[in-house]
Amino acid sequence: MDQIDIDLLKLLQSDSRMPISELSKHLALSRPSVSERVHRLQERGVIKEFSARVSPAAVGRDTTLFIQISELKITPLEFERLIKEETDVIECHRVTGQTSYFIKAAVSKIEGLALLVDRLIPYGKINTSVVLSSPVSYRHILPQDTK
Template sequence: MDELDWKVLTLLQANGRISYTELARQVHLSVPAVTERVKRLESAGVIDGYTARVNPAAAGYPVSALIGITVPQPAKAKFLKLLETIPEVVECHHVTGADSYVMRLVAVSMAHLEQLIERINLYGETRTSIVMSTPLPARGLARPVAASKGSRG
């Protein structure tokens, strides 16, 4: 990926609804050239979708928690199937360390969170951290420092 690809990605991450005309204007390319770049980035899997960011608290989910769980190997498939049935689990990561998985959940209340944890606890030992605030919300990717210092790729 070159510098222009990263400029396009930066603009799309800031505003996924930006028009190709505006995108082309901001990166100093023609509309067909920027359209081709975006299509190439999509085909390569660099851009893997477009979505609206939803504020959980404003949408009725004021409680957010991070839960780590240690799941025994024989139960992993059933555990992952369970997570598919719980829409309040908004992301889950298979990790190294003390936990097998770390997930982020949202809930409408502490009682609701407790019910969710009880369902998840059937598959292993959990550790829950309640999110008090988010000083650094999810953000877009920037060009890797190594890539901007002369390495190719």
């Protein structure tokens, strides 16, 4: 990955809807060259998808929380099948250590939190933390050797 690819990633992460023509101007490259670079980054799996970041609070999910699940009562495969169907879950990560899974969820009010916890309790030991603030809620990702 060269500096142009890195600059392209910066631009696309700040606005994934930026037209090829505008990317071309910013990068001082032809439109076909930019298109080829975007396509190559997609093929290599560097760019996974183009999507919109939605504010959970703006769509009625004003409570964000992290849930740790340990002491699973079912197999990880069964749990992962179940958690994929849980629409309040934004992220789920299987991890090492005493905790089996870290889950990020967004729910509507404290009632939504209670309902989600009630649905998860049968599968293991639950520990929840409600997000009070997010000084870093999202960060653009670039290769580590760049600034």
